[in-house]
Amino acid sequence: MKVLLDTNIIIHREANNICKPEIGQLFKWIDNLKYSKYIHPLTVEELERYKDPKALDTMSIKIESYNLLKHQAPLGEEILKISKRVDSQENDINDTQILNEVYEGRVDILISEDKKIHTKASLLGIADKVYKIEDFLEKVTSENPELVDYKVLSVQKVDFAEVNIRDAFFDSFREDYAEFDKWFNKKADDICYVCYSEGRLTAFLFIKREDENENYYEINPVFAKKKRLKIGTFKVTANGYKIGERFLKIIFDNALQFRVDEIYVTIFDQRDEQERLIELLKNWGFNHYGIKTTHNGVEQVYVRSFNKEIINVENPKLTFPFFSRQQNIFIVPIYPNYHIELFPDSILNNQSPKDYIESFPHRNALSKVYISRSYEKKMQSGDVLVFYMTGGKYKGVATTLGIVESCVLNIETEEEFLSLCRKRSVFTNQELSEHWNYNPANRPFIVNFLYTYSFRKRPNLEWLVDNGIIVDYENVPRGFSKITVEQFDKLLTFAY
Numbered sequence: 001m002k003v004l005l006d007t008n009i010i011i012h013r014e015a016n017n018i019c020k021p022e023i024g025q026l027f028k029w030i031d032n033l034k035y036s037k038y039i040h041p042l043t044v045e046e047l048e049r050y051k052d053p054k055a056l057d058t059m060s061i062k063i064e065s066y067n068l069l070k071h072q073a074p075l076g077e078e079i080l081k082i083s084k085r086v087d088s089q090e091n092d093i094n095d096t097q098i099l100n101e102v103y104e105g106r107v108d109i110l111i112s113e114d115k116k117i118h119t120k121a122s123l124l125g126i127a128d129k130v131y132k133i134e135d136f137l138e139k140v141t142s143e144n145p146e147l148v149d150y151k152v153l154s155v156q157k158v159d160f161a162e163v164n165i166r167d168a169f170f171d172s173f174r175e176d177y178a179e180f181d182k183w184f185n186k187k188a189d190d191i192c193y194v195c196y197s198e199g200r201l202t203a204f205l206f207i208k209r210e211d212e213n214e215n216y217y218e219i220n221p222v223f224a225k226k227k228r229l230k231i232g233t234f235k236v237t238a239n240g241y242k243i244g245e246r247f248l249k250i251i252f253d254n255a256l257q258f259r260v261d262e263i264y265v266t267i268f269d270q271r272d273e274q275e276r277l278i279e280l281l282k283n284w285g286f287n288h289y290g291i292k293t294t295h296n297g298v299e300q301v302y303v304r305s306f307n308k309e310i311i312n313v314e315n316p317k318l319t320f321p322f323f324s325r326q327q328n329i330f331i332v333p334i335y336p337n338y339h340i341e342l343f344p345d346s347i348l349n350n351q352s353p354k355d356y357i358e359s360f361p362h363r364n365a366l367s368k369v370y371i372s373r374s375y376e377k378k379m380q381s382g383d384v385l386v387f388y389m390t391g392g393k394y395k396g397v398a399t400t401l402g403i404v405e406s407c408v409l410n411i412e413t414e415e416e417f418l419s420l421c422r423k424r425s426v427f428t429n430q431e432l433s434e435h436w437n438y439n440p441a442n443r444p445f446i447v448n449f450l451y452t453y454s455f456r457k458r459p460n461l462e463w464l465v466d467n468g469i470i471v472d473y474e475n476v477p478r479g480f481s482k483i484t485v486e487q488f489d490k491l492l493t494f495a496y
Contacts, residue, residue, distance in 0.1 A: 002109075004069070079100055160189070336389055371432075379404050399455055420446055
C-alpha cells in the first residue's frame with residue numbers, strides 16, 4: 001500500500017523539536033504494516049524554503065528516506081471546481097495537487113492534519129482515503145489487534161496526589177498557565193480521571209461542579225446564574241483509542257448526576273491538541289460563547305446546554321444523552337460474549353472488571369455499530385434502543401440504552417461493509433467477513449448508534465415477560481422488536 005504523507009506530517013516527524021508525540025506511533029505502524037511512505041515533489045519544494053541552512057541540510061538528508069512521487073497526476077475538471085470553491089492561497093492550491101494523487105488513484109491513502117484537505121476530500125467523496133493521524137491510528141489499531149505491542153489501560157478514577165505532576169504530559173499546561181504546578185498541588189485530594197500507556201500518562205480529565213453563585217467576571221459576556229459543570233483540565237494524547245469520547249461519557253454522566261444546566265470549558269487554541277479537543281467538543285454540541293481574559297492570556301469559551309426539553313433527533317450527538325419518547329423504541333438482542341466489549345459500563349455482577357482493564361476503540365467510543373439481519377429495518381435517527389443480553393429466564397437481562405444515529409441498509413460490497421463496521425464494532429475482520437457471507441441472499445445491514453445509559457437495575461427475562469414488555473419466553477427478540485412508550489416507561493421506572 002502506498003501512503004502519501006503531507007508536508008505537515010514530514011515537518012512534525014523530521015523537525016528537531018517533536019511537537020506531536022503520536023508521530024512515533026504513526027511511523028511505527030506504517031513500518032509494521034510494510035506500507036510504502038511517499039512524499040510529493042511540492043513537499044520537497046516547501047521544505048527547501050527553510051531559512052536555517054543547518055536545518056535545511058539536515059532536512060534534505062532526512063527526506064531521502066522517503067519515496068518521491070516521480071510523476072504528478074493532472075488536475076481533472078471535478079477537483080478544479082472544488083479548488084476554485086475552497087482554495088484561497090498558494091499553499092491551498094499545492095495541497096490540492098497533493099490531494100489529487102489520492103483522487104486519481106496514484107497512491108492509496110493520504111495522511112494530513114490540514115483542515116482544508118479534509119474538507120476537499122469530503123467534497124470529492126474520498127474522505128475514507130484521507131486520514132488525520134488519530135483517525136489512522138484508530139483504523140490500524142482496530143484492524144490489526146495482533147500487531148498491538150503496547151497496552152493502553154482503561155480510564156481510572158484517582159486522586160490528584162496519585163498522579164506525577166512532573167510528567168512531561170503536563171508541560172503544555174505549564175507553558176499556558178504560570179501557576180499550574182501550584183494549582184495542581186492544591187488539588188491533592190480532588191478526583192481526576194487518567195489513562196496510561198506503557199506506564200506513561202496519555203490522558204487526563206478534571207471536572208468541577210459550580211453553583212449559581214460562582215463568579216464569572218473574567219468571562220465575556222458574563223455568564224447568567226446557572227448550575228454548571230466546568231471541564232477544568234482535559235487532554236488526550238492521540239493514540240487511536242477514542243479516550244476523548246470515553247471522557248465525554250464521564251462528563252455527561254456527571255452533568256446528569258449533578259443536574260446542571262450547562263457544561264463549559266475555557267481553552268487556548270494555539271496548539272494542534274487544543275484544536276483537536278475543540279473539534280471533538282463541537283461535534284458533541286459545544287458552541288463558542290465568548291472569551292476569558294486573565295494574566296495568562298485570552299482563552300476561548302465553549303458552552304453546551306444541558307436541557308432535556310430540547311432534543312435534536314436528526315443529530316443526536318448535539319443533545320446527547322437526552323432522547324425523545326416521540327421516536328420509535330426497540331428492544332435489541334446482544335450475545336453475552338460481545339456485551340461488555342461493546343458496553344463496558346454495563347458490566348454484570350458475574351463478570352470481572354479485571355478482564356477489561358485494557359482499552360480498545362470499540363469500548364471507548366460513544367458512537368458504535370450494531371450488525372443485524374432483522375426483518376424490522378425502519379430505524380431512523382433519534383430512535384431509542386434497549387439492549388437485551390441473551391441468556392434465558394434469569395440470565396437474560398436488559399442492560400443498556402442507545403440512540404440511533406443512522407441505519408445503513410444497501411451495502412454493496414464486503415469491503416464497504418468492513419469499512420463501515422471496523423472501527424466501532426467488537427468483531428474482527430474475519431468475523432465481519434463471516435457475517436457478510438453467512439447468507440448471501442440476506443446480507444446484513446448496520447445501525448450506527450450512541451451508547452447512552454447503563455441501567456442501574458437490570459430487569460431479567462422473567463421480569464420482562466411478567467410485565468408484558470416481552471410477550472412470552474418463546475418470543476424473545478431475535479432482531480429489532482418495537483415496544484410502546486408505556487412499556488418503555490415501565491422498564492425505565494424499574495431500571496432507575
